[in-house]
Amino acid sequence: MSEHVDAIVIGTGQAGPALCARLDREELKTVVIERKLLGGTCVNVGCIPTKTLVASARAAHMARRGAQYGFSCGEVRVDMAAVKARKDGVVAQSSTGLGTWIDGMKHVSLVRGHARFTGPRRVVVDGREFDADRIFINVGGRPLVPDMPGVQEVPYLTSSTMMEVDFLPEHLVIVGGSYIGLEFAQMYRRFGSRVTVVERGPRLLAREDEDVSAEVRAILEREGVEIRTGADCLSLAKRDNGVAVGLACGDGPPLAEGSHVLLAVGRVPNTDDLGLEAAGIATDARGYIQVDDECLTNVPGVWALGDANGRGAFTHTSYNDYEIVAANLFNGYGRRISDRIPCYALFIDPPLGRAGMTEREALASGRRLLTGKMPMQRVGRAREAGETQGFMKVVVDAETKEILGAALLGLNGDEVVHALLDTMYAKAPYTTVRDAMHIHPTVSELIPTLLGGLKPPPDAEGAPPAPLARKKVD
Numbered sequence: 001m002s003e004h005v006d007a008i009v010i011g012t013g014q015a016g017p018a019l020c021a022r023l024d025r026e027e028l029k030t031v032v033i034e035r036k037l038l039g040g041t042c043v044n045v046g047c048i049p050t051k052t053l054v055a056s057a058r059a060a061h062m063a064r065r066g067a068q069y070g071f072s073c074g075e076v077r078v079d080m081a082a083v084k085a086r087k088d089g090v091v092a093q094s095s096t097g098l099g100t101w102i103d104g105m106k107h108v109s110l111v112r113g114h115a116r117f118t119g120p121r122r123v124v125v126d127g128r129e130f131d132a133d134r135i136f137i138n139v140g141g142r143p144l145v146p147d148m149p150g151v152q153e154v155p156y157l158t159s160s161t162m163m164e165v166d167f168l169p170e171h172l173v174i175v176g177g178s179y180i181g182l183e184f185a186q187m188y189r190r191f192g193s194r195v196t197v198v199e200r201g202p203r204l205l206a207r208e209d210e211d212v213s214a215e216v217r218a219i220l221e222r223e224g225v226e227i228r229t230g231a232d233c234l235s236l237a238k239r240d241n242g243v244a245v246g247l248a249c250g251d252g253p254p255l256a257e258g259s260h261v262l263l264a265v266g267r268v269p270n271t272d273d274l275g276l277e278a279a280g281i282a283t284d285a286r287g288y289i290q291v292d293d294e295c296l297t298n299v300p301g302v303w304a305l306g307d308a309n310g311r312g313a314f315t316h317t318s319y320n321d322y323e324i325v326a327a328n329l330f331n332g333y334g335r336r337i338s339d340r341i342p343c344y345a346l347f348i349d350p351p352l353g354r355a356g357m358t359e360r361e362a363l364a365s366g367r368r369l370l371t372g373k374m375p376m377q378r379v380g381r382a383r384e385a386g387e388t389q390g391f392m393k394v395v396v397d398a399e400t401k402e403i404l405g406a407a408l409l410g411l412n413g414d415e416v417v418h419a420l421l422d423t424m425y426a427k428a429p430y431t432t433v434r435d436a437m438h439i440h441p442t443v444s445e446l447i448p449t450l451l452g453g454l455k456p457p458p459d460a461e462g463a464p465p466a467p468l469a470r471k472k473v474d
Helices: 014-027 040-044 047-064 079-105 180-189 210-222 316-332 360-365 380-385 413-424 446-452
Strands: 003-010 030-034 108-112 115-117 123-127 128-137 142-143 171-175 192-200 226-228 232-237 242-246 255-259 260-263 266-270 302-304 342-346 352-356 369-375 391-397 403-409
Touching: 003 014, 014 030, 014 079, 014 108, 014 128, 014 316, 040 047, 040 079, 040 108, 040 316, 047 079, 047 180, 079 192, 142 403, 171 180, 171 242, 171 255, 180 192, 180 210, 180 342, 192 255, 210 226, 210 403, 242 260, 316 360, 342 413, 352 413, 360 391, 369 446, 391 413, 391 446, 403 413, 413 446
Parallel strands: 003 030, 003 128, 030 108, 128 302, 171 192, 171 260, 192 226
Antiparallel strands: 115 123, 123 128, 142 266, 232 242, 242 255, 342 352, 352 403, 369 391, 391 403
16 A cells, blocks of 8 residues: 655755755655665765865875975875775765764655656555655766677776775776766876776867866876877777777777776766656656756656756756755745856866856857956966966956856866856856955965956957956066
């Protein structure tokens, strides 16, 4: 017999627990279903553990750079078992806290097991059936294992199984030159592995402007990461001492042989085993649940939040999905997915903070533009810290004076970019930031100087004259 509740939440990723807390506050009897790990990707195999590893890798890297800062700590030896133990401790703290939070919800019950739809608003979990007026799908995604020759014949790692590695690979070959792959590339190079990145496309980070891609490549190559782009016809083959990745590049040898291989070529939604067809819930060709601007599926009373809806691939977009759903259901706010400005970061060192359009996208929009670019060598705080790699660039609509996009590749770029992002949300003119007084010495204080030097792109026609540059001497 089916048990009736007010709401069912499937999955405890970023949107799920926060939504449960709101449902609890509304005194709605709720069942939250989790088949594996509380917290989903972010807590267990995503943001929290990887950034913990990034921090350990940076500490080792900075120790090796001691002579540049006037000290020496001798040979740096990385204990990967200890690195993993530290990571596991941070993850456990987050997971335990999440469990305590859910346990403290008066109207929410946690059910362990795999949920499958048996009807439009009905699910079964290990023989136990529930129906509800509202169902919220928050099942996330998993690493894509590509259908490439040899993939079933060789041992391989994914971004998830990398979390169990407690040793140092002698030579890690990473298939995929995008955000996840590049973070692992720098991380393991700093731990002490030889690292080769194999990218099928002509350059790294195809989403970014070419100058950003080129500088990211240069940053990694300066640390000894080998980059192979244009690697078509990829294949895997087992070797006595590891794995060989076959590739057909414009230059270089036709094989990249290593001790281990990491597949970092994208992610897929966890929707193939939910029984969505029994509920009539529509998905696209890749398995993402189709939703409207409020995260509502084609079935009334069923919402899809987070990675599984294909409207964002980040923890922050998942949480924003929760905010949209909760605000619209309980506050009548009318918030929309289309209201948000794309933003994300690449957490290499130095990081890339991105908001809004790329320069390429802005040029394609047909707007009259003003652009600015500043190398990090001009930033006093970066010179003082010995962190002068990268640059800052911004794109502005010449007519409205609104900021269209920014790419801050440099020291604290993942934090500094929020000053521009907030200005974009406020729809304030760039002059608001340009004319503001910022604290010295910081990275952020050079943003007004950057905005003071805006000018039309080199190939722009009919753009207004460049504004007077604001100069700062440090």
